[in-house]
Amino acid sequence: MPQFEQFEVFGSLIFWSLLSFGLLFVLLKKYAFPPILEGLEEREKKIRGDIESAEKLNKEAVAMREDLEKELKSAHEKASTIVQMATSESKKIQEKALEETQAKVKQMQNDMEREIEMSRNKLMGEVRSFTAALTIASTEKFLKKTMDDSDRKRLTEESIEEVLKEMQQGQMN
Amino acid sequence: MESPLHHFELHPIVHLSVGGLDISINKAIIAMWVGLALVFALFMMVAGKGRQLVPGKLQSVLEIAMEFIQGMVDEFIGKEEGKKYFSFIASLFIFILTCNLIGLIPGSYTITSQIAVTGAFAVGIFIMTLVIGFAKHGGHFLTILIPPGIPKVMVPIMIPIEIISMLARPLSLSVRLFANMTAGHTVLAVLFGLAMSASIWIGWMPFGFTVVINGLEIAIAFIQAYIFTTLTCVYIGDVINLH
Numbered sequence: 001m002p003q004f005e006q007f008e009v010f011g012s013l014i015f016w017s018l019l020s021f022g023l024l025f026v027l028l029k030k031y032a033f034p035p036i037l038e039g040l041e042e043r044e045k046k047i048r049g050d051i052e053s054a055e056k057l058n059k060e061a062v063a064m065r066e067d068l069e070k071e072l073k074s075a076h077e078k079a080s081t082i083v084q085m086a087t088s089e090s091k092k093i094q095e096k097a098l099e100e101t102q103a104k105v106k107q108m109q110n111d112m113e114r115e116i117e118m119s120r121n122k123l124m125g126e127v128r129s130f131t132a133a134l135t136i137a138s139t140e141k142f143l144k145k146t147m148d149d150s151d152r153k154r155l156t157e158e159s160i161e162e163v164l165k166e167m168q169q170g171q172m173n
Numbered sequence: 174m175e176s177p178l179h180h181f182e183l184h185p186i187v188h189l190s191v192g193g194l195d196i197s198i199n200k201a202i203i204a205m206w207v208g209l210a211l212v213f214a215l216f217m218m219v220a221g222k223g224r225q226l227v228p229g230k231l232q233s234v235l236e237i238a239m240e241f242i243q244g245m246v247d248e249f250i251g252k253e254e255g256k257k258y259f260s261f262i263a264s265l266f267i268f269i270l271t272c273n274l275i276g277l278i279p280g281s282y283t284i285t286s287q288i289a290v291t292g293a294f295a296v297g298i299f300i301m302t303l304v305i306g307f308a309k310h311g312g313h314f315l316t317i318l319i320p321p322g323i324p325k326v327m328v329p330i331m332i333p334i335e336i337i338s339m340l341a342r343p344l345s346l347s348v349r350l351f352a353n354m355t356a357g358h359t360v361l362a363v364l365f366g367l368a369m370s371a372s373i374w375i376g377w378m379p380f381g382f383t384v385v386i387n388g389l390e391i392a393i394a395f396i397q398a399y400i401f402t403t404l405t406c407v408y409i410g411d412v413i414n415l416h
Contacts, residue, residue, distance in 0.1 A: 001178055002178060002181040002183070003287050003355065006182065008195060009183045009195075009199060009287075011195050011196060012185075012195055012197050012198070012199065013183075013199075013284065013287050013293075014289055014293040015194065016198070016205070017205065017290045017293065018293060018294075018297065020206065020209055021264065021265070021268050021294075024212075024267070024268055025260065025265075025268075028260065029260040029264070031216075032213070032220040033259075033260055033263065034220075036235060036236060037239065039236070042226070043226060046226070
């Protein structure tokens with residue numbers, strides 16, 4: 001087996017392998033390992049930091065959502081109260097307006113009734129005074145002369161004409 | 174047919190000698206350098222300006238490897254103590270894995286299939302653990318030879334057993350890696366030799382096996398690198414924490 005027989009190469013193999021290993025060890029230790037290990041550590045720190053900050057943000061988001069939900073609930077309650085108040089207020093205003101309108105209508109009705117009553121009274125007074133005048137005038141004519149039917153008719157017509165004339169004059173005055 | 178062990182032979186390509194020690198450069202050393210240069214280049218691509226907060230594919234692979242090794246070190250040595258040894262363990266894992274994998278390229282060479290190399294590393298690690306143990310605990314470190322809770326009469330028997338057990342560590346560490354790499358490459362050489370020497374009607378079968386065994390060898394390259402570094406961590410952890 002050459003590995004046990006070639007003693008002459010042992011020296012060079014041991015020398016160069018140990019020297020090469022030593023050189024590799026020094027070079028890797030000085031130039032390669034520190035940046036790689038630093039990079040690993042840096043990444044680990046970053047990942048840890050990112051996870052922590054993500055967890056923190058998540059907690060904040062949850063708290064914020066809870067706050068918003070609370071605010072939304074209270075806003076809903078406020079809005080509902082405002083709507084209720086507005087409804088009752090509008091109902092009151094409506095009722096008040098209805099009452100006022102009814103009162104006004106009643107007042108107008110009363111006024112109208114009073115006016116009608118006054119007009120009727122006035123008219124009745126006028127009718128009474130003209131009836132009296134007519135009666136007086138007719139009586140005067142009957143008393144002046146005995147009349148036949150044609151006279152009666154004529155005189156009555158004349159009386160009515162006179163009364164109408166007087167009424168027109170009275171209205172014009 | 175050529176011997177399947179023939180490709181383990183090494184011949185100098187560049188003759189070099191320092192103080193009487195032959196340090197000629199051969200195929201195994203060149204393959205190791207190519208592999209290590211590639212791996213270092215990959216690391217520098219990630220560690221340099223190519224490093225991003227959101228990693229790409231190469232960066233992900235290297236980061237996963239780093240985290241995997243860090244987990245191993247933390248588990249067997251301890252979080253605080255482990256920091257001191259992370260670079261050494263990571264470099265060792267990368268070195269062995271690279272040497273194991275580079276040898277799977279046809280025409281290349283696995284330097285970890287040389288018992289001299291695995292032995293040198295295993296002995297080096299063994300000596301290092303002893304140094305760490307004595308540096309950390311002083312004379313008290315020798316209590317590692319007395320397992321906790323044994324009756325005092327057993328101590329004279331246990332100490333030699335523990336010494337043998339301790340000395341077996343570098344032996345098992347080196348032989349395990351060397352044997353696995355040698356066996357894998359020998360099987361590949363045998364199957365490939367069969368495929369080449371047989372007619373095409375039969376030859377496709379060992380060739381197919383070569384492909385399958387090659388896949389298996391990739392897995393073994395990872396497993397052996399993992400075992401070697403894990404045991405190194407365990408040995409370091411043992412001398413740091415004693416019992």
